[in-house]
Amino acid sequence: MTTTNTTQAPAPTNSVLRVPPASPAAAAAYFRASLTFHADVSDVAAAFKAGGDLGFVLVDSRSTESWDQAHVPGAIHLPTALIPEQAERLLDKSVPVVTYCWGPGCNGGTRSALALAELGFQVKEMLGGIEYWIREGFEVETWQGREQRTEADPLTAPTDSDNCGC
Template sequence: MTATTEAGVTGTSTAVNPVLRIAPASPAAAAAYFGASLAFHADVSDVAAALAAGGDPGFLVLDSRSTESWDQGHVPGAIHLPTALIPEQAEQLLDKSVPVVTYCWGPGCNGATRAALALAELGFQVKEMLGGFEYWAREGFEFETWEGRERRTADPLTAPLDAAHCGC
C-alpha cells in the first residue's frame, strides 16, 4: 500500500487497516459461528412477532430483573424470575420441555446471559433476547407496568417507521 506523508513523500505504508488487522474467518468458520449465534439468540422483533401471532409461540419469555425493574415495565406475558432466584425456583415455575427466552435491561447488561446460563445449567433449552427490555420499548412494542399497559413511539434508529418489519 502506498501513502503520502505530511511532507509529500510517497512510500510504502506500514499502517494496518484496523478492520483487517485480524483477518476475517474462513467462510466455513463464519457459517458455523453465525449459525451457532442464531441458536443462542433471538431479537425483540422476532419475539414480538411470535407472541403477536396468537396461540402458543412454543417458548416462554423470562424477565430476569429485579421486582423494581419488572414494575417499571416488562414484556406482556413474561414470567418474572430474577437471576439470583433461578437455581431455587426455576424447576417449580418452568417446564423443561418448553424453550425459554431470557431478557434483562438492554445490550449494556449481561443479566439475560447470566440467567440463560443458570437455566442451561439446570437443563433448560434457552435463548437470550438481544436488546432486552430497552429495545422492546424502543421498537414500539407494548409493555406492562405496575400501572397498566404502555407503548412508546418506535425510535427510528431501532425500527422502521413505515413498515411492519425491517426486512432482515
C-alpha cells in the same frame, strides 16, 4: 536457476482487516451457533403478535422494582437470584426459554440464561432486552397496566413497517 513467485498480498492498511476474516465455512458455523443462543426483540414481538402457542416462554430476570416499572406483556418474572429455587416449579424443561434483562449494557439476561442452562433448560437470550423492546415501540406492562411508551426509534426499528426485512 528456477525462481518461484513468493509475492504475498500487501498487509492491510486498516484495523478492520488486520485480522483477516474467517473462512466462509467457519463464519457460517459461528453465525449459525450465534442464532442458537440469541433471539432478537422483533422476532420475539412477532411471535407474540402471531398468537397461539409460541413454542417458548419469555423470562424477565430483573428485580421486582424493575418488573413493576415495565416488562414485556406475557413474560414470566423470575429474577436471576431466584432461578435455582424457583425455575423447576415455574418452567417446563421441554419448552425453550428466552431470557431478557435491561439491555445491551447489562449481562443479566446472559447470567439468567446460564443459570437455566445449568439446570437443564433449553435457553436463548433476547438481544437488546427491555431497552430495545421499548425503543422499537412495543407495548409494555407496568404495575398500572399496559401502555406504549414511545413510537419506534428510527435508529433502531423501521417506523413504517412491522418488519425490518432482515
